Amino acid sequence: MATIDDVARQAGVSKGTVSSVFSKKRPISRQVSERVLNVAKELGYYPNHLARSLAIKKTMIVGLRVPLPSDGCMSAFESQLINGVIMECSKQGYRVLLDTLPEQDDPRLFSQDPVDGVILLNPRKNDPRIGRYGQMGIPFVLVGRPDPFDESISCVDNNNTDVSYQVGDYLLRNGHRSVLFLNSASDMTVSYDRKLGLSEVFRHYGLSLREEHVMYFTRKLFANGTDYGYISVMNSYRKLNYTAVIADTDRVALGVLRAARDLGVEVPEELSVIALSNDAILAQNMNPRLTSVELSADLLGAEAANMLIEKMSGMSDNRQVIIDAKLVVRESCSFRSNP
C-alpha cells in the first residue's frame, strides 16, 4: 500500500500538504491540491485509519460488548438491540466494534480498544467491567441496571419490575389464581426484577406467588427458549394445575402453545398464555395471536448509542433512562371465573 510519504515525494510536496489536501483542514492551492489528488489516485493511496486515529485520538468507532456463553448465540432481544445500536451509530457517522467474548480478567490481555466509547450489555452483579472502564476514563453506557445501583453510571433499561407487575395484574384481574412463570435465567438481574414485580402484585391481591410456580431457563436442560416452554409445560401442566402461563419470550410462548396442542388443551379457553416478548411481528401472527409485552429492544439500543455519543462529545451528564415497555393485549388470554 502506498503511504502519505510516497504521495508527497511523487507529487513533490511535504507530508503535511498531502494531509491537508485529504482532511481539508487547511487551505491548499488549487493546482497543488489537484496534483496531489492525481498522484494519490495513480498510486492507489488511501489514508490509513489507524495512523490517523492514533494522531487525532479519535476512531469514530463505538464498542459493543455482549458477553455470551461460549456455546451460545444471541437471542432475538440481543439481536434487535444490536440492530438498534448499529442504526443509531450509522446515522451519526460511527461504526460498531462487536465483541461477544466473555471479558478476560488478566489486565495484560486487556488492551485499550480502538474505540471512543463502549456500550455494555448483560451486566452481572458487581460487574468488574464497570470499574475498569471507569478507571480507564473511557465513556460507557450500560444496557440494564448496574448492581449495586450507582447514580454516576449512565444506563438504559426497561422498567422490568413494573412490566411483570402489570402482566400479573392483568391476569389476576381476569380471575386467574394459579399462574406458571417461565422466567429467564436465574443469574440475570432482569430475572430478579421480574419475579419481584410479580410477587408484589400477588401480595397486593392478598395472594402469594408459590416457588414451584416459578421456573428458570437453563442451557443445561433446554436447547433453546422454545424447548424450555414446551418441556416445562408438558412436565408440569397435570401436576401444578395453573390456568395461565407467563413466558419469558415469544419463543418460549411458541413452545407453550405447542405443548398445549399436544396436551389437547385449548388456548385461550383452558389456558391463557402471555409473553414478555419483543418481537411484535411474530406475536401478531401466531395462532392465536399472542398477548405480549413490547420491550422495544431496538429503542433500547438506539437510546444507548445516542447517550454514548452525547457523552463522548462531552456535553452531557450521566443519566438513567427507562424505556417504557407496555402490555399489548391480543387473543391468547381469557377471562376465568373463579372456581
Added chain:
Amino acid sequence: MATIDDVARQAGVSKGTVSSVFSKKRPISRQVSERVLNVAKELGYYPNHLARSLAIKKTMIVGLRVPLPSDGCMSAFESQLINGVIMECSKQGYRVLLDTLPEQDDPRLFSQDPVDGVILLNPRKNDPRIGRYGQMGIPFVLVGRPDPFDESISCVDNNNTDVSYQVGDYLLRNGHRSVLFLNSASDMTVSYDRKLGLSEVFRHYGLSLREEHVMYFTRKLFANGTDYGYISVMNSYRKLNYTAVIADTDRVALGVLRAARDLGVEVPEELSVIALSNDAILAQNMNPRLTSVELSADLLGAEAANMLIEKMSGMSDNRQVIIDAKLVVRESCSFRSNP
C-alpha cells in the same frame, strides 16, 4: 491515560523492556518484569491497541459490511449470518467491525479501515467494492455470488437455483400444477437464481411458470415480510387459483398462513405452504409445522469468517464454497390429485 513511556520512566527501564514484558516476545528477568507490572498497575496502564496495531500491521479485527437500505433494518437471515461470523471470529481471537452504511463512492472518504480483512454481504451486480478491496490488497470474502462470476474471488453461497428446483420438484411431484412464488426483492441475485431453478423444474415437467405467479418483495408496498405474505395471498387467492405457495422466508409464510385462516382456507388440505426459510425453531413450532428449506445462515457466516481468516494467514487460495441447503418436510404441504 498512562503511556508506555510513563511506565518505563517510573520503573527506570526503557520502552522496549516494558513492551517485552507485556508482549512476552523476549525474555525479561523476573525482577524487572515484576517491577514493571507493578508500576503499570499503579499507573493504570493498558497498552494502546491503535499504536500496537500500527506498529505490527495487524488489528485482529475483521470488517463485516452489510449495506442496508437507509430506512431498513436487518432481516433474520442477515442477523443469523452475522451471528455466525461473530461466533467463528470470537473462537479464533478476532473481533468484528460492523458497518451497515451503503459504501461511499468518493475515495476521499474511503479510508483504509482498521481491519485485517473484510466480509462483504449483499453483493450487487458489478459491485464496485470488489474492485476496490482487490486493488487495496485487503483480503476479502463474499457472501453470495459475484456478478459477473469470477473464479479469483473467494465466496460462500447457498445453492439457490438448486434449492428452488428441489422445492418445485417436491410440489410438482405431489400433484400441484399452479404455484404462487413469493420471491424476495427483484434486484437481488438470489432472487434471480431462485426463479431460474423454479422455471427449470417446471420445464422439466413440461409445464411453464407463469409470470403472474411470481411476485417480488418491495419495501414500498409492504412493511415487512409477514405483511408481504398476508397481503399478496389475500389479494390473489381468488383470482389466481393456485394450490401451493412458495414463500421467501418463514416470516412470509407466517403471513400466508394468517391469510389462509382469514380466507377460511385449510392448510395443508386446500393450500400447501412451503418456505425457503432459515429459522428452524420457528418453522418447527408453527401451526401447522412448516415445510421449509434450511439455509443455515449461521453456517454461511461461520464459513465466510473461517475462509477469511485462512486467507489472511496467507495459506489458502481463493475458493468458492457452497453451503448445502436442504428441504425439510414437515406438515404444511399435501398431496394433490390432479383435477
Added chain:
DNA sequence: TCGAATCGTTAAACCGGTTTAATGACCTTA
C-alpha cells in the same frame, strides 16, 4: 586465562498519519 556464546537491556529507527512553529513569497500601506 582468553575468546566465544548466551543473556537481559537499551537507544534509536520505525509504523503512517496530524499539527505546530517557522519560512518565504506576495501584496498592502505609510
Added chain:
DNA sequence: TAAGGTCATTAAACCGGTTTAACGATTCGA
C-alpha cells in the same frame, strides 16, 4: 522603500507502541 500582513507550504515534533542492532555482563568451553 521599509514595515506589516496574508497566504500557502514545509520541517520537525508528536501520537504510543514494536523491533533491530548494539552493548555490557555473565557463563561456558578449551
